[in-house]
Amino acid sequence: MSGTYGARWGAQLAAAGLILAAAPSAPCAEPRPTTLAILPLKLLDTSGEPIDQGPEHARRLAVMAQDLAADLGSDGSYRTLRLASETLRTRCPGEHPECLLAAAREADASLVFVGVVHKSSTLILQIFARVVDTHTGHAVLTRDLNFRGDTDEAWHRA
16 A cells, blocks of 8 residues: 555544544443352251350350351452351251252352351361362361460450
8 A cells, every 4th residue: 555545544444543543432341240159057056065055155156157258259259148047948948068069159259159157166166168160069278276275355356
């Protein structure tokens, strides 16, 4: 392309480029954060303590699940939701893994957090935590954590 025709075509391309560069761009769709469902945390108490601490432990489990949901959702990487105990008791009375995964999928979660606190003595507790892919049933994260003390402060730190 030589001569006047080539120069005119080049000028038109340059003008089009300037117009496109100056035009406000459409906002990019933000990637939607992964939805992580949090199942109600469970307690396995094999400590053999004579005092019933059921209500206290139930409260601590609920607070731990609430704090976990808030912490995991705080940076925007995950959209967390807690699946209600009452709903799961009705939907999955036997608590079969397939049923729990289906309940999480129905809530639009692609991951589910499963946690069990094991109290083996007055001072020794463990948390078994798993994050499971709701479509495959495979664990994508597994952690076994120990903590000392059966107090509000110890549970909060854990």
